[in-house]
Amino acid sequence: MNHQLSANEKQTWILFQEKIKEKVSPQQFTTWFVNLRLIKFNTKEVYINVPNSFCMEWLENNYMEVISTALSEVTNTNYKIQFVVDSKGFQEHTLSIQRGSHPSDEKNPGYINKNYSFDNFLVGPCNRLAHAAALAVAESPGTAYNPLFIHGPVGLGKTHLLQAIFLQLQQRSGGRNALYLPCESFVNHYISTIKTGDWDSFRNKYRQIDVLLIDDVHFLANSQSTREEFFHTFNALYTCQKQIVLSSDCPPEEIPTIEERLVSRFRWGLITRIDPPGFETSVAIIQRKTSLLNMEISYDVARYLAEHATSSIREIEGALTNISRYAAINENKIDLNFVKQVIRGFIKQKNYIGIEEIFNTVTKHFGVQLSQLHSKRKFKSITLPRQVAMYLARKLTNLSLEEIGGYMGGRDHTTVMHADEKIRKLRKQDQNISATLRKLETVLTKKQK
Incomplete structure (x- = not known):
């Protein structure tokens, strides 16, 4: 036709x-x-x-x-x-570097964004560890961190890092065979193989490779039989010291219905989290993205976008794309007034809870003073409220680990990470703690509204 x-x-x-x-x-x-x-x-x-x-x-x-x-x-x-x-049949919706092939010979499907390189990934306190780990994997797959598990909220750069690893392997493949795909594609391929019965082809595709990168692995929660197949694929690759890189919206133990044996395997390597960017990092990201779009904006415009856009980098990209298109169509100069008009209506406003409000709510609930939260005292009656405050700040604010530590009396970011992990575990193990956290979050959410 x-x-x-x-x-x-x-x-x-x-x-x-x-x-x-x-x-x-x-x-x-x-x-x-x-x-x-x-x-x-x-x-x-x-x-x-x-x-x-x-x-x-x-x-x-x-x-x-x-x-x-x-x-x-x-x-x-x-x-x-x-x-x-298509009578000729499109290539399956995955991307593979064949052994001995030259990168220029590869046909990249539309979902591989060539701008998602390490050079274009802006590093800040919110993502520094994840970036360093991804770079190490790209330079020495199978030896640095295996598996590498990157998690964090939607739109913060997990896909960027996975594709950056892939693109660097594509440039320096050295005969390596790598495969990148969304987890949903793996699940759908599994379902189609049930119909065709061609299990040898399916297993060869995923097990006879050097690097497997799967985006949004939490999608496995929807299919028990697919998880079983993925479990054996994981074992086959890991046993042969092949690199596995996974991304998810949440840490392994929070993926619904996932078995403990998979959780434990995900923990064999490195688990790292990407956090929402702080204000300065957001401004830097906006300035970097505008340069890729050949846009010129002032610092005031970048600051306004950082203050009013959500913490999702993906939404920031969408806002900048729309601004660029409207400016081109209407031949407008991109100033602050123009940007305010364009983004009104299609970009959500940030609505984070202030950390001061968290401190007030926590101190009132536990009957402690703010100065005690900031102090170095380690009494249990003070340590628990302090850790709860840091946990809520991580969950309900847009502050980086370093920024939260600064508000908590100048504590190191690792202290904030420890507090967050400690309260997460307590929430699962202790019903009273879980009820307390729900109550505090409800109070804070109502105040926000």
């Missing part, structure tokens, strides 16, 4: 993709939508090219309403959607 797309069709397809991105998660877009191609529009129908029959079946069963709504919103027309399976 050969058809040369018109400029209007191309623009409509771009707007359609942007609309889909608003309706699904980044992982879902990467897995199911990035490889779709527009074939043509007819009067009442739109023809869309899909990579394979499994993808077509999944879209029809799970995303037809999303696709239809997005298309209708963009075109103001209710088109009938016709999927067409």
Whole structure:
């Protein structure tokens, strides 16, 4: 079905993709939508090219309403959607460096962002350890930290680091065979293999490689049989001293339904967390991103975005992209007033709880003085409230470890990390502590509103 797309069709397809991105998660877009191609529009129908029959079946069963709504919103027309399976067959939605191949010969799928290099990753107190570990793995896979498990909230750079490792291996592969993919792709490949029965091909794909990088491994929580397969894949790679890198929105022990044997294996190497960036780091990130977009903004504009955007780097990127597009369309100078107009409505405002409010609530609940929290005394009656305050500051504020330590009487960031881990464990083990934390969080949330 050969058809040369018109400029209007191309623009409509771009707007359609942007609309889909608003309706699904980044992982879902990467897995199911990035490889779709527009074939043509007819009067009442739109023809869309899909990579394979499994993808077509999944879209029809799970995303037809999303696709239809997005298309209708963009075109103001209710088109009938016709999927067409690519007769040549797209490459499977993964990326592999074949042994002995040259990087320039590789076909990078759309979800690999070539800007996600180590050079473009801005290092701050919130991510320094994760960056150093990822760099060590890229330089010496299988020997530095194995496995490397990076966790943290959505949009803080986990995918960037995994793809940076991959891109560096691509440049310096030296005959290594590496594979990067979202966990959902692994799960979907497993499901499709149940249908085809081609287990040798499936296992060879994931076990005969040197480096396996899986994004959003918490997705394994949805499928027990897939976890069983991944368990054996992990063992096969680890036994052969092959590098494994995983990312997740939460630490291993907090992934729902995951078995202890997998949790223990994830802990064999290094587990590191990425935190929301502090204010100065956010400003630096914004300035770095604008340079990649060839945008010129003042420090006041960068400061305003850092203060009013959420702590998600992904949302900051989206805000800057929209600012750039609006400026190009309207031929506007990017000043503070223009930025305020553009971001109003599509970017969430930061709504973090102040650390002073946390201190007031904790001291009132436990009946201690603020000076006691800041002191070096180690009485249990003071240590517990102090650790609770640091735990709540980690959870409910946008402050870095160093900044929280500074508010807590000049304590080191490792003290804050220890307090956070201690209260997390107590919350699971002690029902009274768990109830206390829920009560404090409820009080703080109500005050925030």
